[in-house]
Amino acid sequence: MASLWLPFFLVLIAPPPMRPSSLPWQDTTEGKATIAGQILSALERAAFFLEERLPEINLDGMVGARVLEEHLRSVQEEWAQDTLLQPLGMRVGTLAAKLEALIQQSLFYLRQSDPEYLREFQPTLQPGFWKLPHAWSLTNASLVYPTFEAQDSFSEESSDTCLVQLLGTGTHSSQPCEPSDACASLMTKPGCSGYCLSHQLLFFLWARMKGCTKGPFRQSQHHIRVFCANMMDLNRRAEAIGYVYPTRDIFMENIMFCGMGGFSDFYKLRWLEAILSWQKKQKGCFGEPDAEDEESSKAIQYQRHLLRRVKRREKQFTDGCSSHNTATAVAALGGFLYILAEYPPASRQQHPSTLPPPRR
Numbered sequence: 001m002a003s004l005w006l007p008f009f010l011v012l013i014a015p016p017p018m019r020p021s022s023l024p025w026q027d028t029t030e031g032k033a034t035i036a037g038q039i040l041s042a043l044e045r046a047a048f049f050l051e052e053r054l055p056e057i058n059l060d061g062m063v064g065a066r067v068l069e070e071h072l073r074s075v076q077e078e079w080a081q082d083t084l085l086q087p088l089g090m091r092v093g094t095l096a097a098k099l100e101a102l103i104q105q106s107l108f109y110l111r112q113s114d115p116e117y118l119r120e121f122q123p124t125l126q127p128g129f130w131k132l133p134h135a136w137s138l139t140n141a142s143l144v145y146p147t148f149e150a151q152d153s154f155s156e157e158s159s160d161t162c163l164v165q166l167l168g169t170g171t172h173s174s175q176p177c178e179p180s181d182a183c184a185s186l187m188t189k190p191g192c193s194g195y196c197l198s199h200q201l202l203f204f205l206w207a208r209m210k211g212c213t214k215g216p217f218r219q220s221q222h223h224i225r226v227f228c229a230n231m232m233d234l235n236r237r238a239e240a241i242g243y244v245y246p247t248r249d250i251f252m253e254n255i256m257f258c259g260m261g262g263f264s265d266f267y268k269l270r271w272l273e274a275i276l277s278w279q280k281k282q283k284g285c286f287g288e289p290d291a292e293d294e295e296s297s298k299a300i301q302y303q304r305h306l307l308r309r310v311k312r313r314e315k316q317f318t319d320g321c322s323s324h325n326t327a328t329a330v331a332a333l334g335g336f337l338y339i340l341a342e343y344p345p346a347s348r349q350q351h352p353s354t355l356p357p358p359r360r
């Protein structure tokens, strides 16, 4: 699972004061349809980008497409029953079918470009692997770490090793759900930020989706709550500094993962609006912002500096489109559509202390 850079400067700034956390979602069907229409248009453009560049989209990019597709299938079912939302539901269905076809086609290219990585992570491209939440809760600010670790101790290689152990897809791997002690320790280490933190969450999310319950997974729900509390804190910091470009990818990844973890407070209307505004309207992709002014060109220089540390599998196109950015964006946007369909008025919000396991 490729990551780009570690936006550690996020942890250097003070977190902003609390703002209302629940989203002022539309309570009327008309309001819902308006927002859903905007999200869908963005997703249709993004699917067009994926289709155009399919031979160059890496596995992580297609994982984003699969996560989106899972969300869409569920939304489609929900809206098939509502007269007003039926036309949107049909668009959703068409898009889901297109994504399914793209995922199948992409396997051909992925087999050529990185067969080993494909073998290890192919389960995450399969239908039904990603399970969506059916109960919602809120993050708990009292679980935020007193300090984040300042050192960049996250290694994509060791994180990948642990994820492969979890999936049980390595060449000399044992059974799924049986990570080594080193992995259990890495994946529960406190104080992580950035991609270290999001990959710790991913590890426990996948474990939950696979039904792992032994060893470190006895405490899965506790770890998930701690990680998402911290990811919420980091997202609020990213917002406070105006979402400068290097932070956008992790910001969207946090929404994608914690949203699937069932934390509804990641689905804020203003965060949705921010994400929609980052799409390159012509190309349909997400990535490096166009240099329009001094400020953003400074941010881009900083981002280029960080990009020298780009991990091996990130695919940055010369026109500023990023495969990973587009993947996290469409997966997060899929989550917004899903919660819109799944969880309408605020009165239905619950605060369960633990989440029931996702429906299988």
Ligand SMILES: *[C@@H]1O[C@H](CO)[C@@H](O)[C@H](O)[C@H]1NC(C)=O
Residues within 6 Å of the ligand: 140, 141, 142, 143, 353
């Ligand atoms: C938040 O977490 C703390 C520490 O685990 C706990 O005491 C408190 O009850 C939690 N608050 C909510 C609203 O769940």
